[in-house]
Amino acid sequence: MNVDIARHIVGAARSSRELAELVPFLKDHLSADEHAAYSKAIGSAVAAIQLDVMNKVLADDPGLESEIEASVAKYGRYL
Numbered sequence: 001m002n003v004d005i006a007r008h009i010v011g012a013a014r015s016s017r018e019l020a021e022l023v024p025f026l027k028d029h030l031s032a033d034e035h036a037a038y039s040k041a042i043g044s045a046v047a048a049i050q051l052d053v054m055n056k057v058l059a060d061d062p063g064l065e066s067e068i069e070a071s072v073a074k075y076g077r078y079l
Helices: 005-015 015-030 032-060 062-075
Strands: none
Touching: 005 015, 005 032, 005 062, 015 032, 032 062
């Protein structure tokens, strides 16, 4: 795979962080039952992104992992 495409996939996978950030917000604005249901669904989505998407792209381009780690160490996130 072209490394630019791999980087684009990694960038899109950042949506998992945005989804995870919803959980505490929803806790403040939904009933306990609604929050539990959404938390479970969000957890499943985040897990799928990390396991299915990120593991695949990093397996296809192993050098990208060190690039991601260096960016996170320097900037606190992958740019």
